Amino acid sequence: MRRLLGLGTGLIAILLIACGDAAEETPLPPPVPSTYHRDIAPLVQEKCGGCHVEGGIAPFPLQNYEQVFAMRGAIKASVKARIMPPWMPARDCTEYQQDRSLSDEQIALISRWVEEGGAEGDPVDEPTVPRVSQGGLSRADLTLAMPEAYSPTQSPDEYRCFVLDWPETATRYISGFRGNPGRPSIVHHVIAFLAKPDEVATYQALDDADPKPGYTCFGGPGLLGNTVSWIGSWVPGSGGMDYPDGTGIQVEPGSKIVLQVHYNLSSANAAADTTSVSVRLESSVQKVAIMQPWTNPSWRQSDAMLIPAGQADVRYRFSFDLVPLLSNVTRGVFVNGVPITVYSAGLHMHTLGSWGRMEIERKTGGTDCMLDIPRWDFHWQGSYAFAQPKVLTAGDRMAIECHWDNSLPMAQDVMWGEGTEDEMCLGTFYMTQ
Numbered sequence: 001m002r003r004l005l006g007l008g009t010g011l012i013a014i015l016l017i018a019c020g021d022a023a024e025e026t027p028l029p030p031p032v033p034s035t036y037h038r039d040i041a042p043l044v045q046e047k048c049g050g051c052h053v054e055g056g057i058a059p060f061p062l063q064n065y066e067q068v069f070a071m072r073g074a075i076k077a078s079v080k081a082r083i084m085p086p087w088m089p090a091r092d093c094t095e096y097q098q099d100r101s102l103s104d105e106q107i108a109l110i111s112r113w114v115e116e117g118g119a120e121g122d123p124v125d126e127p128t129v130p131r132v133s134q135g136g137l138s139r140a141d142l143t144l145a146m147p148e149a150y151s152p153t154q155s156p157d158e159y160r161c162f163v164l165d166w167p168e169t170a171t172r173y174i175s176g177f178r179g180n181p182g183r184p185s186i187v188h189h190v191i192a193f194l195a196k197p198d199e200v201a202t203y204q205a206l207d208d209a210d211p212k213p214g215y216t217c218f219g220g221p222g223l224l225g226n227t228v229s230w231i232g233s234w235v236p237g238s239g240g241m242d243y244p245d246g247t248g249i250q251v252e253p254g255s256k257i258v259l260q261v262h263y264n265l266s267s268a269n270a271a272a273d274t275t276s277v278s279v280r281l282e283s284s285v286q287k288v289a290i291m292q293p294w295t296n297p298s299w300r301q302s303d304a305m306l307i308p309a310g311q312a313d314v315r316y317r318f319s320f321d322l323v324p325l326l327s328n329v330t331r332g333v334f335v336n337g338v339p340i341t342v343y344s345a346g347l348h349m350h351t352l353g354s355w356g357r358m359e360i361e362r363k364t365g366g367t368d369c370m371l372d373i374p375r376w377d378f379h380w381q382g383s384y385a386f387a388q389p390k391v392l393t394a395g396d397r398m399a400i401e402c403h404w405d406n407s408l409p410m411a412q413d414v415m416w417g418e419g420t421e422d423e424m425c426l427g428t429f430y431m432t433q
């Protein structure tokens with residue numbers, strides 16, 4: 001019986017392959033051994049090149065056959081485990097632009113090349129035009145740099161905020177953003193916050209109180225909590241991005257930009273860095289956009305978001321219908337009741353975060369996933385632009401859910417705060433009305 005069954009399954013498999021061959025437009029590639037130049041180099045350039053270059057944030061370059069061959073065991077293990085390239089969102093949530101992750105076929109290709117011995121092949125097989133990641137900032141109208149160089153002193157991580165002057169004398173709209181790390185080997189991420197004219201003094205006081213350039217900051221740019229607006233964020237490997245056509249973030253004359261730079265010294269020594277950001281500017285836009293963090297305001301009060309010591313999965317979830325409240329929470333940029341279009345989402349927790357999720361609870365029933373980070377890594381937080389924007393009308397609820405693991409020995413009770421010892425649970429969206 002077992003043999004018969006085995007035979008039967010084999011026959012079905014053969015039939016399926018035969019059918020598949022006839023129906024498919026592109027036949028399966030012939031089983032020739034894979035080579036570095038033909039199969040691996042283009043993939044590594046596209047998917048690893050932003051970071052694994054000489055002087056990049058990754059600890060070793062992957063720019064030629066010798067370098068890739070020497071690391072092939074670790075490469076196979078890290079791509080199969082989907083640790084590399086760093087790409088946090090779960091694959092079944094929604095589709096994003098500039099998706100850096102590898103497809104199952106690409107992972108299989110890399111594994112096969114390693115298993116077959118890692119042949120070099122012939123350099124003429126390598127595509128002459130290097131494949132680069134899609135996207136990028138199309139126009140840098142203004143570049144704002146840190147006022148003076150800074151050399152981090154804390155290892156491995158230091159978070160520092162710098163206050164940059166905004167030179168424009170009329171209202172402008174930021175329609176694209178890119179971070180330009182001064183020293184790519186130590187700059188792990190950059191977030192640019194907007195200090196509106198009436199907030200500038202608060203940030204300036206923080207800067208003035210710290211004798212060195214800028215001031216220490218961690219969860220956000222200071223004490224203003226969730227009213228703070230972002231103008232953009234950058235992680236290694238990104239060439240920046242244009243915001244959706246016809247949209248932009250409004251910046252009034254007299255504003256300042258607060259740049260948070262996360263320095264990481266795990267693969268390079270401290271050195272002086274002058275990071276800058278470039279923005280694309282418009283004098284008018286069809287739709288004013290905002291990018292600002294959202295959370296449950298009551299979590300920020302005393303011990304409302306207590307994460308008790310010793311617990312391995314502490315969960316907080318909050319959902320709210322923001323459409324009727326828009327004017328209040330955007331300080332008048334949006335009006336109440338008008339539907340919003342959401343173009344991107346980012347999640348923010350600190351180092352105890354274990355997984356997090358943002359979704360829309362539709363008033364018609366069901367949920368629409370925006371972002372699901374099943375293995376939270378504080379080092380790789382970013383903002384993810386949807387392939388298709390999502391619209392919320394009154395009655396739809398935006399939900400944010402965060403989980404923390406506070407079970408390490410010597411754990412302490414943790415609460416909401418901006419410090420390294422505290423936690424937060426915020427969602428950031430780029431949206432228009």
Ligand code: HEC
Nearest residue numbers: 047048050051052057058059074075078084085086236237
């Ligand atoms: C966005 C930047 C970035 C991209 C893109 C990237 N890496 Fe990495 N890689 C890093 C950093 C940084 C480290 C050091 C460990 C860490 O911080 O996670 C690393 C570590 C590694 C390691 C060592 C892992 C270990 O077990 O210590 C391997 C292997 C690796 N990368 C392979 C790749 C391959 C292959 C690709 C492309 C398919 C890739 N990486 C894409 C940034 C990147």
